[in-house]
Amino acid sequence: MASIKIRAKNKSGVTTVKCLMTHPMETGSRKNKKTGKLIPAHFIQEVTAGLNGTTVLTAHWGGGVSKNPYMSFKLNGAASGDSLKINWVDNQGNSESAEAKVK
Amino acid sequence: MMNMKRRTMLKGALIASAAALTPQAVLAAWPKEGFGAKSVPEALMGTLGSDSTSPSDAIKIKAPDIAENGAVVPVTVSTTLADVTSISILASANPSPLAASFDLGAGAAGFVSTRIKMGKTGDIVAVVKSGGSLHSNRKGVKVTIGGCGG
Numbered sequence A: 001m002a003s004i005k006i007r008a009k010n011k012s013g014v015t016t017v018k019c020l021m022t023h024p025m026e027t028g029s030r031k032n033k034k035t036g037k038l039i040p041a042h043f044i045q046e047v048t049a050g051l052n053g054t055t056v057l058t059a060h061w062g063g064g065v066s067k068n069p070y071m072s073f074k075l076n077g078a079a080s081g082d083s084l085k086i087n088w089v090d091n092q093g094n095s096e097s098a099e100a101k102v103k
Numbered sequence B: 001m002m003n004m005k006r007r008t009m010l011k012g013a014l015i016a017s018a019a020a021l022t023p024q025a026v027l028a029a030w031p032k033e034g035f036g037a038k039s040v041p042e043a044l045m046g047t048l049g050s051d052s053t054s055p056s057d058a059i060k061i062k063a064p065d066i067a068e069n070g071a072v073v074p075v076t077v078s079t080t081l082a083d084v085t086s087i088s089i090l091a092s093a094n095p096s097p098l099a100a101s102f103d104l105g106a107g108a109a110g111f112v113s114t115r116i117k118m119g120k121t122g123d124i125v126a127v128v129k130s131g132g133s134l135h136s137n138r139k140g141v142k143v144t145i146g147g148c149g150g
Helices: B006-019 B022-026 B032-036 B040-048
Strands: A004-011 A014-021 A044-051 A054-061 A070-076 A083-090 A095-101 B059-062 B073-079 B084-091 B098-104 B108-116 B122-130 B133-143
Touching: A004 A083, A004 A095, A014 A044, A014 A083, A044 A070, A054 A070, A054 B108, B032 B040, B032 B098, B040 B084, B040 B098, B040 B122, B059 B122, B059 B133, B073 B084, B073 B122, B073 B133, B084 B108, B098 B108, B108 B122
Parallel strands: none
Antiparallel strands: A004 A014, A014 A070, A044 A054, A044 A083, A054 B098, A070 B108, A083 A095, B059 B073, B073 B108, B084 B098, B084 B122, B122 B133
């Protein structure tokens, strides 16, 4: 499943990147109401953003980030047509990545 | 979702942090001390290696004054400080305060925006590392429905 949506827009030299990921982001402290058992922690730990292959941002997240996380940041010096890659790894070892062109 | 008792939530948070210790060896860079910490200074020690921050008005936190739903609190941190290498976002009243920590590489401007969970009313603390020293600012957010359940 493609679970990352990326928008990267260049406006007078500053590129605003917005991305939305699909992930349950379980903290591990929530209980299943029916069984009373804890729902195991399942959250994105690391998000990296690369511009034309160079890492420009690394984010470390805990369970305190909302479900289906949204992230936005700004880049100086990116040009239209540059490729932006977002990759995440969660605490259960799953990973996902997506690529988009800067508009 | 909302009928979870506060005690069980705290207990759960402890168990979760213990359980979460195992699979993290793979990601050496993920600061588990920071994310497992129970207070803001501990969390800062764990992630940034220091808890001495100086208050700065050059950091702007954009977040709602009253969050209707604590499970989704939009937070935007922007700063005019030069040479920003990292931005961390913490919710002081959460069982584990550290929500997110962003390492900014070359070309990234001092701006990040995300959505975090807040268990109850408290301060959002933004810590910016600029030129090797830490600067912080905080903003109170009133939460009307807790977000740790959701």
